[in-house]
Amino acid sequence: MPELPEVETVRRGLEPVLVGRRLVRVEQRRPDLRFRFPERFAERLEGTSVEALRRRAKYLLADLSSGEVLVMHLGMSGRFRVETGREAAEPGAFYYDSPPAPAHDHVVFWLSDGARVTYNDARRFGFMSLYDGATIEASPPFAGMGIEPLGTELSGDALADLFRGKRTPLKAALLDQRLVAGLGNIYVCEALFRARLSPEAPAGSLVTASGRPKAKAHALSEAIKAVLEEAVAHGGSTLRDHAQVDGTAGAMQERFRVYDREGEPCMTPGCRGVIGRIVQSGRSTFHCPLCQR
CATH class of the missing domain: 1.10.8.50 (Helicase, Ruva Protein; domain 3)
Structure with missing residues (x-):
């Protein structure tokens, strides 16, 4: 399972691709990953812009212009593929896992600049959900979460x-x-x-x-x-x-x-x-x- 540094590495790879872009279309190819997607998942994302991409523990948090936060967890085998024109790159492919297969492409984000970000997860232990940005710290899984080991909290x-x-x-x-x-x-x-x-x-x-x-x-x-x-x-x-x-x-x-x-x-x-x-x-x-x- 990817740990904090790997999630931070993925965040840094996705940040310049996602932040400031509008989600023109979101393709949800199955009803669930580890958990079911929230109701109207793709519909609630489409048309919003990504204002920031943060990390909390092993979670990625995309702050949306709608006021909601897209929370993503990679689970054991989740990964993202970024395609811009003829170029493709992965901000993270697993050391202990086999190369990704297209059959496990479960969510595709089509961006306003023409780029495409695909979430691939062979074991489907990852998940995506949407939370109200105003109350997210009090919502599971963040309620009761400990201090961050990077930054000033740990001593x-x-x-x-x-x-x-x-x-x-x-x-x-x-x-x-x-x-x-x-x-x-x-x-x-x-x-x-x-x-x-x-x-x-x-x-x-x-x-x-x-x-x-x-x-x-x-x-x-x-x-x-x-x-x-x-x-x-x-x-x-x-x-x-x-x-x-x-x-x-x-x-x-x-x-x-x-x-x-x-x-x-x-x-x-x-x-x-x-x-x-x-x-x-x-x-x-x-x-x-x-x-x-």
């Missing part, structure tokens, strides 16, 4: 507030979207490795008895930001043959320090550990048992 102090008194393992706490929104398995593994923290340690161990953040909390917040910013800069990692608008390939998977490296030597200078894999809540966790404590 050692913020983690201390979120983790105080929690015996939940750090890995599980970081994946809880009610606490920190948008983090996924790959980048949590990478951040914990960079911060030298055990994925099995209680989340509350980052907080002092008086409720103040320990040095570990500050180290973790900085590691999360660093790995996400690096991933965005390199076009993401759970994408394969990824081409940004300028043709640059996504290559973060080549920079993994711990994820999917089971049995390989630890990359920490001076550490003689070997990367291991454990299963937490049904997900693989990669870590160094020697330097992550």
Whole structure:
């Protein structure tokens, strides 16, 4: 499943194509994806203009001139294809998935400048819906959503507030979207490795008895930001043959320090550990048992 950096990469690829354009025609080729499309989906979109394209956690949000917001989630295999004249490009094709087949083209947006944006989703775990822009923050899935890990919200102090008194393992706490929104398995593994923290340690161990953040909390917040910013800069990692608008390939998977490296030597200078894999809540966790404590 694409994580925050991949969704941000797709957003940056779509933004110059969609923003400022009018949706002349919307072709909805099936009644549902993961969920049913909202009533009169295509009709409500047609004739509106895209005023902005934002990201919240792993969701794409297109602000429309109608006052509604088109919310899109890529699920496990959702992707967009942009066609302008004779040229075609994908702001994201999946690293763990096969090339898209036209049979899985489910929604087509025809734009006022002649471009066409097609949503393809083989497994149909993604979805699209429409929300009232004035109340969207109080609407599911955004009500109760945690802080954004990029930007100014995340800090050692913020983690201390979120983790105080929690015996939940750090890995599980970081994946809880009610606490920190948008983090996924790959980048949590990478951040914990960079911060030298055990994925099995209680989340509350980052907080002092008086409720103040320990040095570990500050180290973790900085590691999360660093790995996400690096991933965005390199076009993401759970994408394969990824081409940004300028043709640059996504290559973060080549920079993994711990994820999917089971049995390989630890990359920490001076550490003689070997990367291991454990299963937490049904997900693989990669870590160094020697330097992550």
